[in-house]
Amino acid sequence: MNPDPSSIFSTPVLDSAVLVRTERLRIGVLQSELLASYCEIVCDPSTGLYDEEFPKSSEEALQSLQESVATEPFTVEEWNEYGVFAESTLVGVISHRDFPADDGRMRSRVGYHFNAGFQGRGFATEAVRGLVQTLCENGINEIECVVHPDNIPSLALLRRLGFAQVGFDADANEVVFQYTISDETRR
Numbered sequence: 001m002n003p004d005p006s007s008i009f010s011t012p013v014l015d016s017a018v019l020v021r022t023e024r025l026r027i028g029v030l031q032s033e034l035l036a037s038y039c040e041i042v043c044d045p046s047t048g049l050y051d052e053e054f055p056k057s058s059e060e061a062l063q064s065l066q067e068s069v070a071t072e073p074f075t076v077e078e079w080n081e082y083g084v085f086a087e088s089t090l091v092g093v094i095s096h097r098d099f100p101a102d103d104g105r106m107r108s109r110v111g112y113h114f115n116a117g118f119q120g121r122g123f124a125t126e127a128v129r130g131l132v133q134t135l136c137e138n139g140i141n142e143i144e145c146v147v148h149p150d151n152i153p154s155l156a157l158l159r160r161l162g163f164a165q166v167g168f169d170a171d172a173n174e175v176v177f178q179y180t181i182s183d184e185t186r187r
Contacts, residue, residue: 017029017031019073019082019134020082020127020130020131020133020134021130022126022127022129022130023126024086024123024126025084025085025086025091025123025126025127025130026084026085027082027083027084027085027094027127027130027131028082028083028085029069029073029082029083030065030068030069030081030082030083030093031069031083032065032066032069034065034083034090035061035062035065037089037090037115038061038064038065038083038090038093039058039061040090040115041090041092041093041113041114041115042054042055042056042060042061042064042093042113043055043056043057043058043061044115044116046116047113047114047115047116047119048113049151050147050148050150050151050154051111051113051148054113064081067079067081068080068081068082074098074138076098076099076100076106077097077098077099078097079095079096079097080095080096080097080098081093081094081095082094082095082131084112084114084123084127086118086123089118090115091114091115091118091123092112092113092114092115092118092123092124092127093112093113093114094110094111094112094127094128094131095110095111095112096108096109096110096111096131096135096143097109098135098140101141101142105141105142106139106140106141106142107140107141107142107143107144108135108140108142108143108144109143109144109145109146110128110131110132110135110143110144110145111145112124112127112128119153124153124154124157125157125160125161128157128158128161129161132161132179136181140181141180141181142178142179142180142181143163143178143179143180144166144176144177144178144179145158145163145176145177146169146172146174146175146176146177147174147175147177148173148174148175149168149173149174149175155175158177161179162179163177163178163179164177164178164179164180165177166178
């Protein structure tokens with residue numbers, strides 16, 4: 001799956017970098033000039049408290065942002081990272097990696113991190129809901145998230161959105177959640 005976002009969404013030319021719209025947010029392509037705001041999210045230890053790849057150093061953040069800018073949205077088998085914006089403020093980052101499952105159907109893994117100053121306002125719930133809906137509308141059948149068992153807010157978020165706990169990876173100390181859309185539901 002590598003749809004052209006402009007064919008999926010009817011957006012004005014000035015807003016062509018927007019991939020998903022929700023009531024209060026827009027999820028869009030990251031730009032290099034957002035490095036300072038991006039660092040506020042990915043370099044802050046509290047935003048990745050349960051993520052072994054966080055916090056990032058300034059150098060790691062720059063490399064990660066450059067990779068995100070260079071990756072075309074919805075590229076299969078690559079991490080696709082987008083900015084979550086409330087008005088013109090970058091409040092979080094959300095990512096997904098789409099890949100074919102053993103049965104040939106598409107599956108996606110989703111992750112998210114939000115600026116500590118914007119947590120607790122429902123932005124993560126709204127952004128994840130919007131991305132999940134978009135992925136499902138574009139042929140993804142299963143979406144999974146892995147969460148540290150002590151990350152109570154993320155555990156609650158996933159349950160609230162209808163994800164079901166399907167396992168526990170003891171080696172990684174992660175709870176595995178899955179959201180499945182059936183062909184009957186899609187019709």
